[in-house]
Amino acid sequence: MPRPAKKSVDPLELFGQRLIQLRKAKAWSQERLALESGLARSYVGGIERGQRNIALLNIYRLAEALRVPPSALLEAPH
């Protein structure tokens, strides 16, 4: 049976999954993360669904709110 074509990685989806992982590790709701980061709750929701091409300054705001280094947000969810 041929190997399924390697599904190319969607960076936005990966980032969204990683963000959910880090948020849930703190038992935070999306509302709490929005409050802590100063981002709109709807924007946080869009990021987590992999629908936002988030820029660097907002990556830093999320990292600061979650108290993780910014690079941690770009690691693959594990």
Next chain:
Amino acid sequence: MPRPAKKSVDPLELFGQRLIQLRKAKAWSQERLALESGLARSYVGGIERGQRNIALLNIYRLAEALRVPPSALLEAPH
């Protein structure tokens, strides 16, 4: 003597310095990095000067071109 006020970190500048570091580690010019990543040379120059709030998809393009994990681009230059 009072400690100088801790200069708040500018994420765009930090990213630019880190990008220069990773590019020079490969002895690449900005032109070569632009070619390898598919980004405009002028845009690469602006990123390196800390003038661009680069978004996630372009961070991935640079990481792929430099053959480093995306998270490496968000580590502090060392």
